[in-house]
Amino acid sequence: MAGPAKKRQKREDNRQEGQMPQKKFYRQRAHANPFSDHDLTYPSCPAAMDWSQHFPAFTVAKAVSSTDALDNDHEHENIQQISQQVAVADIGCGFGGLLFALAPKMPKTLILGLEIRTSVTEFVQEKAKALRNQNGDSGLYQNVSCIRANTMKFLPNFFTKGQLEKIFLCFPDPHFKARKHKARIVSTTLASEYAYVMKPGGNVYTITDVEDLHLWMAEHFEAHPSFERVSDEELERDECVQTMRTETEEGKKVERNNGTKYVVVFRRLEDPPWP
Amino acid sequence: MQHPYQCIAAIESTAQGQASSHLLAACGHRLVLVDVNDSKIITEWFSAISTTNTAEAPENDDGERPKKKQKTVPPVKPANIIKLTVSPDQAHAVAVTDDKYVRVFTIGNGKLEEISQRCMPKRPCAVQVLPDNATIICGDKFGDVYSLPLLPTASEDVPMVADTALESATLEADEPAFKPSATNLTVHTKRNRKALEAQMQQKAFSAKKEPLKFDHKLLLGHVSMLTGVAYASRNVDGRDRGYIITADRDEHIRISRGPPQSHVIEGYCLGHKEFVSKLCLIPGTDLSVSGGGENELYVWDWPAFTLKRKIHLTDEVVNTGESNAEASRQADDGTMSQADSSKKDVAVSGMWIVPCPAAHGGTETALVVAIERLPMLLAIPVNQLGLPRGQDVNITTIDLGHAPLDLACIGDSVVVSLDAREEGQSRFQAIKLQEVQEQGMIGNVRDGEMEKRLACLNSYPTADASLDGKTLDDLLYNVGNLRKRRGWGDSAKEGDDGPDGDAGVDDVAED
Numbered sequence: 036m037a038g039p040a041k042k043r044q045k046r047e048d049n050r051q052e053g054q055m056p057q058k059k060f061y062r063q064r065a066h067a068n069p070f071s072d073h074d075l076t077y078p079s080c081p082a083a084m085d086w087s088q089h090f091p092a093f094t095v096a097k098a099v100s101s102t103d104a105l106d107n108d109h110e111h112e113n114i115q116q117i118s119q120q121v122a123v124a125d126i127g128c129g130f131g132g133l134l135f136a137l138a139p140k141m142p143k144t145l146i147l148g149l150e151i152r153t154s155v156t157e158f159v160q161e162k163a164k165a166l167r168n169q170n171g172d173s174g175l176y177q178n179v180s181c182i183r184a185n186t187m188k189f190l191p192n193f194f195t196k197g198q199l200e201k202i203f204l205c206f207p208d209p210h211f212k213a214r215k216h217k218a219r220i221v222s223t224t225l226a227s228e229y230a231y232v233m234k235p236g237g238n239v240y241t242i243t244d245v246e247d248l249h250l251w252m253a254e255h256f257e258a259h260p261s262f263e264r265v266s267d268e269e270l271e272r273d274e275c276v277q278t279m280r281t282e283t284e285e286g287k288k289v290e291r292n293n294g295t296k297y298v299v300v301f302r303r304l305e306d307p308p309w310p
Numbered sequence: 311m312q313h314p315y316q317c318i319a320a321i322e323s324t325a326q327g328q329a330s331s332h333l334l335a336a337c338g339h340r341l342v343l344v345d346v347n348d349s350k351i352i353t354e355w356f357s358a359i360s361t362t363n364t365a366e367a368p369e370n371d372d373g374e375r376p377k378k379k380q381k382t383v384p385p386v387k388p389a390n391i392i393k394l395t396v397s398p399d400q401a402h403a404v405a406v407t408d409d410k411y412v413r414v415f416t417i418g419n420g421k422l423e424e425i426s427q428r429c430m431p432k433r434p435c436a437v438q439v440l441p442d443n444a445t446i447i448c449g450d451k452f453g454d455v456y457s458l459p460l461l462p463t464a465s466e467d468v469p470m471v472a473d474t475a476l477e478s479a480t481l482e483a484d485e486p487a488f489k490p491s492a493t494n495l496t497v498h499t500k501r502n503r504k505a506l507e508a509q510m511q512q513k514a515f516s517a518k519k520e521p522l523k524f525d526h527k528l529l530l531g532h533v534s535m536l537t538g539v540a541y542a543s544r545n546v547d548g549r550d551r552g553y554i555i556t557a558d559r560d561e562h563i564r565i566s567r568g569p570p571q572s573h574v575i576e577g578y579c580l581g582h583k584e585f586v587s588k589l590c591l592i593p594g595t596d597l598s599v600s601g602g603g604e605n606e607l608y609v610w611d612w613p614a615f616t617l618k619r620k621i622h623l624t625d626e627v628v629n630t631g632e633s634n635a636e637a638s639r640q641a642d643d644g645t646m647s648q649a650d651s652s653k654k655d656v657a658v659s660g661m662w663i664v665p666c667p668a669a670h671g672g673t674e675t676a677l678v679v680a681i682e683r684l685p686m687l688l689a690i691p692v693n694q695l696g697l698p699r700g701q702d703v704n705i706t707t708i709d710l711g712h713a714p715l716d717l718a719c720i721g722d723s724v725v726v727s728l729d730a731r732e733e734g735q736s737r738f739q740a741i742k743l744q745e746v747q748e749q750g751m752i753g754n755v756r757d758g759e760m761e762k763r764l765a766c767l768n769s770y771p772t773a774d775a776s777l778d779g780k781t782l783d784d785l786l787y788n789v790g791n792l793r794k795r796r797g798w799g800d801s802a803k804e805g806d807d808g809p810d811g812d813a814g815v816d817d818v819a820e821d
C-alpha cells in the first residue's frame with residue numbers, strides 16, 4: 036500500500052486549486068485485464084447515468100413530464116438531465132490528449148473519454164476541471180469529461196442504440212501474445228456492440244503503431260457486415276484523423292521514436308432489412 | 311450415498327399415431343431413457359472416459375494461464391452431463407458434458423444412440439435446438455454463441471472454410487511463416503518489450519489454436535460468461551422474425567437478430583443489479599422473465615426492451631425456505647454446507663413454464679421458479695405476470711423436502727428431480743398444479759401415479775462409494791458462484807492499480 040498512498044499524498048501536496056494535474060503522480064501500469072471483475076461503478080442502464088456530474092454546463096432544468104419517461108420506471112426520476120447526449124467516445128483515452136485537442140474544435144459536441152485505469156481517469160478528470168477553470172471566459176472544455184469503465188463489458192450500460200457519432204480507438208493495448216488476442220479491444224463480436232451504440236453514418240477511428248494490430252483491426256471491422264472501410268482520400272480530408280495522428284499522447288511518442296502510424300476508419304452502415 | 315439426477319427432459323411424441331412419453335434423465339455421467347408408459351428403463355448411456363480429450367483438449371478453460379500447467383494429471387473421472395435438451399420435434403436430444411463436448415443423440419424406436427460428439431472451445435453454458443430442428447445454438451463460458459448443425463455434415467474432416475464473415479477471426483492460423491508482431495520502432499511498455507523479445511526467440515508459432523474441425527459459426531459474443539441463451543420468434547407484418555436472447559453474468563440481457571443476421575443487436579433489457587442466471591420466455595406473449603442473484607424477478611416486454619414490472623420474492627418466502635433448507639441439509643448429511651454462509655443470497659437456479667389447468671377448465675400455465683438450495687418451488691400463474699406495477703402477484707410455495715434440481719412436464723404432470731442423497735430417498739416427485747378459482751392461487755397435489763411410473767428410475771442403482779457431498783455440491787450448485795466478489799473497493803480506491811493482482815510491478819510503463 037506504501038507506493039500508491041505516497042503517490043496520492045504527493046498529488047495532494049503538489050497541487051493547488053485550479054492547477055493542472057501532473058502526470059507523474061497519476062501513472063499506472065499500462066495493462067488491465069478486461070475479463071476480471073474490477074470494482075467498477077457503472078449505471079444499470081443508460082437512463083440511470085447521471086451525466087450532469089460530468090457536463091454541468093449542459094444541465095437543464097428538469098422537464099416535468101411523467102408521460103415520456105421511457106421506461107416508466109420511477110427509479111431514474113431524480114436524475115438531472117442534460118441538454119444533449121454524448122456523441123463522441125474515446126475508448127481507452129489514456130491521459131486524454133485527443134480529448135483535449137478535440138474539445139475546442141467541436142465545442143457544441145459532448146466528448147467522453149473512457150479509461151479502465153483509475154488513476155489515469157482521475158488525471159483526465161482533474162485536467163478537465165483545471166482547463167474549465169482556466170477557460171472560464173470562453174466556456175471551452177465544458178464539453179469534455181472522462182469516466183472509468185470497462186467498455187468491453189459495459190458499453191451498452193452507458194450509451195443507447197445509435198447514440199454515438201464517432202468512436203476513437205487510439206493506440207490500444209496490442210496484446211501481442213496469441214493467447215491474449217481475445218483481450219483486444221477489437222473483435223468481430225465486439226464490433227457488433229460498437230455498431231449498436233453508433234449512428235448509421237458514424238465513424239470508428241483506429242490508429243496504432245503496431246502493424247500486426249492494425250491488420251487485425253482492419254480485418255475484423257472489414258469482415259463485419261455493419262461496417263465499411265472509409266477510403267484513404269476521405270481520410271486525408273478528415274480533421275479528426277489529423278488530430279488523432281498528432282495530438283494523442285501515444286501519437287507523440289511514436290513521432291519521437293520515428294515509428295509508423297497506421298490509421299483505418301470504418302463507417303457504420305444502416306442495418307439490413309429483416310430477411 | 312446415491313447420486314441425484316441433475317438434468318431431466320421429457321420426450322413426448324406421437325409416432326405412428328401412438329402417443330408415447332419418455333423421460334431422459336442424467337445422473338452424473340449416466341444418461342437413462344425411461345418409457346413412462348411402460349415404467350421401465352429402455353437404454354442407458356455412459357460418457358466414457360474420453361481418450362481424446364486429454365490429447366486434444368483445445369485450451370485451458372479460462373485461457374489465462376500458461377500452457378505448461380495443462381500437463382497435470384489427465385481427468386480420470388468420466389465427464390458429467392451438465393445440460394440436456396430435446397429438439398422441438400422430439401427426435402434428438404443434445405447433452406453437454408463437462409469436458410466441453412456437445413453430444414447429439416437420436417431417440418427413436420425407444421433407443422438412445424449417440425451420433426456425434428463435438429468439442430467446443432469453451433465449456434457450453436446453454437444449448438438449444440432451433441425450431442428448424444436442424445441447428446443447435448450454444449452459448450459458452452467465454453460469452454460466445456455458436457451455431458452448429460444438429461447433424462454433423464458428412465465432410466466432418468474437411469477443414470472449415472470461412473463461410474461467414476464472423477468466422478475470419480480464427481483464420482490466420484494458416485500463416486506459416488514467423489513474423490514478429492512489432493518492430494523496435496514500436497513504442498513499448500516494459501512488458502510488451504519482453505513479449506516481443508520472447509517472440510523474436512521463438513522460431514514459429516506453435517501455440518496457435520487449431521480451428522474447430524467441424525462446421526460451426528460464431529453468431530455473437532459477450533465479454534462475459536453467458537448464463538442463458540434463448541431463441542424466440544415473433545410474427546411481424548406477416549413474417550416470422552427470429553431473435554437470439556442472451557443473458558450474462560454482468561447483468562445484461564441482449565436481444566440480437568436470429569441467424570443469418572445475428573451480428574445486429576436490436577437492444578438490451580437492462581436493469582438487473584446482480585448476475586442474470588435464468589431467462590424464461592412466456593409463450594404466446596411478448597413477455598419474458600429473468601432472474602438471478604436478486605430477490606426479484608424481472609418481467610420484460612422484450613421486443614420493446616422495457617421492464618414491465620418486478621416481482622418481489624418476499625422475504626418470508628425466501629426465509630422460510632432457508633430455514634427449511636438448513637434443516638433438511640443437516641438432516642441429510644449431518645453437515646452444514648455452504649447454504650449457511652450464503653444464506654441471504656438468492657440465486658435463481660431454474661424457471662419453467664408448466665401446465666396449470668384453470669379451475670373452470672381450459673389450459674392455463676404457471677411459471678415455476680427454483681432458488682438454489684431451497685427445498686421448494688415457487689409458482690406464479692402466467693396470466694398474473696402482466697399485471698401492472700403496484701398490484702401484487704400471488705406466489706405459491708410448493709414444499710418439496712429436498713432442493714429441486716430440474717423439472718420436466720409429462721402431460722399435466724410436473725416431474726421434479728430432487729437432491730435426495732440418502733439411499734432409499736425418493737429422487738423424484740411428481741405433482742399436478744391447478745389454479746384455485748378466482749384467487750390466482752395455485753393448488754398442488756402429488757401425482758402418485760406418475761411417481762409409480764418413475765419408480766424404476768428411483769431404484770436405478772447409482773450408489774457410488776467415492777461420492778462425497780462436496781463433489782455433488784460442486785456439480786449441482788454453481789449458480790451462486792456467479793456472484794461477483796465485491797468489497798475490495800477500498801483497496802482499489804487507495805491503490806493506484808486496479809485489483810488485478812500483479813499491479814505495480816512494471817509501473818514505469820506509460821509514456
